[in-house]
Amino acid sequence: QVQLVESGGGVVQPGGSLRLSCSVSGFTFSHYGMNWVRQAPGKGLEWVASIRYDGTNKHYADSVKGRFTISRDDSKNMLFLQMNSLRPEDTAVIYCVKDLGNHGSSLGFGHWGQGTLVTVSS
Amino acid sequence: DIVMTQTPLSLPVTPGEPASISCRSSQDLLDSDDGNTYLEWYLQKPGQSPQLLIYMLSYRASGVPDRFSGSGSGTDFTLTISRVEAEDVGLYYCMQRVAFPFTFGPGTKVEIK
Numbered sequence: 547q548v549q550l551v552e553s554g555g556g557v558v559q560p561g562g563s564l565r566l567s568c569s570v571s572g573f574t575f576s577h578y579g580m581n582w583v584r585q586a587p588g589k590g591l592e593w594v595a596s597i598r599y600d601g602t603n604k605h606y607a608d609s610v611k612g613r614f615t616i617s618r619d620d621s622k623n624m625l626f627l628q629m630n631s632l633r634p635e636d637t638a639v640i641y642c643v644k645d646l647g648n649h650g651s652s653l654g655f656g657h658w659g660q661g662t663l664v665t666v667s668s
Numbered sequence: 669d670i671v672m673t674q675t676p677l678s679l680p681v682t683p684g685e686p687a688s689i690s691c692r693s694s695q696d697l698l699d700s701d702d703g704n705t706y707l708e709w710y711l712q713k714p715g716q717s718p719q720l721l722i723y724m725l726s727y728r729a730s731g732v733p734d735r736f737s738g739s740g741s742g743t744d745f746t747l748t749i750s751r752v753e754a755e756d757v758g759l760y761y762c763m764q765r766v767a768f769p770f771t772f773g774p775g776t777k778v779e780i781k
Contacts, residue, residue, distance in 0.1 A: 583718075591710070591718060591761055593770040605768045608669070641717060646729065652765055654708045654723030661717060 548572040548657045550642045555662030562632050564664060568625040568642030576600075576620040579645040581655060582627050584638035584664075594640065595627065599649055610636075632666045639663050670695045670764050672773035680781040681752045689776045691745040691762035697725075698742065699766055706766040709738055709747045712775075713758040721760075722747065754780060 554566040566582070582594040595606045595616040604616050615628040625642055639661040646656030671694040681687045697707050709722040720729040722738035725745070735750040749756055757780060762773040 590759075590775045591712075591763075591772045593763075593772065596768075596770070607769050646720065646723060652706065653727075654720045654729065654765075655710070655718070655763075656720055656729065658717040658719065 548644065550644060550657060550659035552640065552642045552659045552662040555640065555664045557665045557667060558632055559668050560633060560666055562666070563628070563630045564632065566627040566629065566640060566642075566662060566664075568627075568659060570623050570625065570642075570644070573644070574648075575618075575623045577648040579650065579652075580616075580618060580625045581643040581645070582616060582625075582640055583643050583655065583658075584640045585661070586635075586638040589638075592638075597625070599645075629664070632664075634666050636664060636666050669769055670697075670767060670771050672762055672764060672771050674760075674762060674773040674776050677774065677776055679776055679778045681749075681756075681778055682781050683754055684751050687749045687752050687756075687778065689747045689760050689762075689778075691740075691747070691773050693743045693745075693764055695766075696742050697745075697764050697766045705741065706764060707738070707740070707745050708763045708765065709736075710761045710763065710772075711756075711758050712761070713755075716758075718761065752778075752780075 549571045581596045597616045613631045617626045641661045642659040643655045644657040647653035705725040710718040712718040726738045759775045
């Protein structure tokens with residue numbers, strides 16, 4: 547079955563960097579668009595970034611544009627989120643999310659990982 | 669950016685009774701190129717990751733009970749639970765994907781009376 551396992555979260559000082567990884571299994575990774583969605587403590591869901599199944603298009607929330615970079619390594623079945631210039635308001639659980647449809651079909655966030663907590667604090 | 673609003677923000681429900689949540693978008697979610705309406709519903713049960721319930725306005729995701737249904741058009745949408753069960757408690761979010769940035773509603777907390 548589909549599995550998405552995030553890693554790389556932790557505590558970082560304001561201005562610091564973290565690189566999140568998402569290891570996937572149970573499906574043909576290269577056929578699916580992937581996403582990151584976050585949830586600040588006690589708050590709602592916020593879409594962060596998306597990458598097309600073939601890596602050609604990437605999109606970011608305004609709140610992270612220029613600071614975060616989404617990427618993928620299809621040879622390793624891995625999704626990444628490089629987070630730079632972190633701010634206290636970036637504190638959140640960040641979920642790795644797989645598109646429901648393949649090859650660019652925009653059908654929904656079909657599978658979610660368990661999330662990894664990023665805490666930005668001095 | 670498209671702003672999503674939900675009402676109510678809190679919904680006490682009685683098992684066996686129907687329930688509905690409204691979602692409104694600041695722009696039409698109909699994609700004129702393909703005729704699809706890109707409105708989704710997610711449920712986050714306590715202590716769990718969110719799960720997809722409804723996509724493209726009214727299509728139930730795999731494994732979602734048929735007591736859940738999505739409807740609406742343009743900028744006004746509704747998630748209906750025909751007969752609430754205890755396992756349906758949690759936070760319900762609507763989300764639009766007709767245009768980037770994708771945006772979620774604030775969430776509706778459903779709890780048993």
